[in-house]
Amino acid sequence: MSEYQYYEFQAIDRPLSAADREALRALSTRARITTSSFVNAYEWGDFKGDPARLMEAWFDLHLYLSNWGSRRLMIRWPARTVDRRLLNAFLGEVDTAELRLVGENLILDIAFEEMDLEDCDDGSGWLAALAPLRADVLSGDLRLFYLIWLSAVGAEVFDPDELEPMPGIGPMTAALDAFAEFFNIDADLVAAAAERPFNPHAAMPLSSEAVRTTISSIQDEEKADLLLRLFEGDPTVTADLRARVHRHLRSEAEVQPVEARTVGELQTRASAIRHARERALAEAAAAADRKREAEAKRLRRRRLDALAKRGENVWREIEAEIERGNASGYDKAAALLLDLRAIADEKNTSEDFARRLRAVRERHSRKGRFIERLNKLG
Numbered sequence: 001m002s003e004y005q006y007y008e009f010q011a012i013d014r015p016l017s018a019a020d021r022e023a024l025r026a027l028s029t030r031a032r033i034t035t036s037s038f039v040n041a042y043e044w045g046d047f048k049g050d051p052a053r054l055m056e057a058w059f060d061l062h063l064y065l066s067n068w069g070s071r072r073l074m075i076r077w078p079a080r081t082v083d084r085r086l087l088n089a090f091l092g093e094v095d096t097a098e099l100r101l102v103g104e105n106l107i108l109d110i111a112f113e114e115m116d117l118e119d120c121d122d123g124s125g126w127l128a129a130l131a132p133l134r135a136d137v138l139s140g141d142l143r144l145f146y147l148i149w150l151s152a153v154g155a156e157v158f159d160p161d162e163l164e165p166m167p168g169i170g171p172m173t174a175a176l177d178a179f180a181e182f183f184n185i186d187a188d189l190v191a192a193a194a195e196r197p198f199n200p201h202a203a204m205p206l207s208s209e210a211v212r213t214t215i216s217s218i219q220d221e222e223k224a225d226l227l228l229r230l231f232e233g234d235p236t237v238t239a240d241l242r243a244r245v246h247r248h249l250r251s252e253a254e255v256q257p258v259e260a261r262t263v264g265e266l267q268t269r270a271s272a273i274r275h276a277r278e279r280a281l282a283e284a285a286a287a288a289d290r291k292r293e294a295e296a297k298r299l300r301r302r303r304l305d306a307l308a309k310r311g312e313n314v315w316r317e318i319e320a321e322i323e324r325g326n327a328s329g330y331d332k333a334a335a336l337l338l339d340l341r342a343i344a345d346e347k348n349t350s351e352d353f354a355r356r357l358r359a360v361r362e363r364h365s366r367k368g369r370f371i372e373r374l375n376k377l378g
Contacts, residue, residue, distance in 0.1 A: 004041065004067040007042075011060055012061065059076065062074040078240065082138065089165060090142070094152045096152070097110040133176070143173075153266060172194050192266050315356065327369070
């Protein structure tokens, strides 16, 4: 297989109509198309459609993967449900991601080209793992954008005195972990960033009373607009309302200020984490080696003890293996002789062993391959 490309799209807010699916089918005869998804993989050739256009017209999520290391993720939100200026604050100098305002929607487009990856899977399962990020942003959790910023830190885009955009992202969610893995973001940098907790008020559980109070404070005209959209079947009303509630409650929450770290501080801490991890791995590998060596010595001891008890039967077995005249027989005979030499060294009978070995060599001197094995044993 010379190349592999995987395309997956998901529609969340609005299902695909029959006309939508027919239009998509014109772009690919082999794609799996449902009322909420479009999936296709290519081992030869390429997709005829433009993923950006498909996102603008139909979809809320898109993932692309190739076996030469290119990866792309696009997420679409109704523009009114997120604060574009706040998101842009994370992306100022990041050239791997951009926000596009298209009509009433805001599209985040993240693309990494030819990443250095150890292997490439078939792409299936990634979008399902990353999909919760869309809802997280709607609820006010912007750690996705911190990770995008952190990828630029790993690429050494920023000066050491640049401040992080939020003072902590821990503990990581499964979707954030999947994002960091998908785009191969430095795991030690992620660990350093996650050592400090994410602002708990940004993800605090909302009581019914707090939500009721917040909704009551919305102006009557805005409430009427929300109810009209709900009556007309607008699928984004819930997300819009939740975003408003979260923003309002966070603005009222009393949050103790935490000093942001610099890029240099994050890099220094990531280096310390990396060294500790590598040291732990080295210690674990050394411990495993010691365990294997101990087990090998134990088994060898058992083998030598068993051979010592067999006495002359071992020498007869050696002769029988040599007489077989094949590689496996020679190997087994040589291995037995090596063990007998170790036993002789332990019992101070090396001279007797050497005498018998010379006799074996003389009897089978014409068996060149066997003699080669004896020579290798010294």
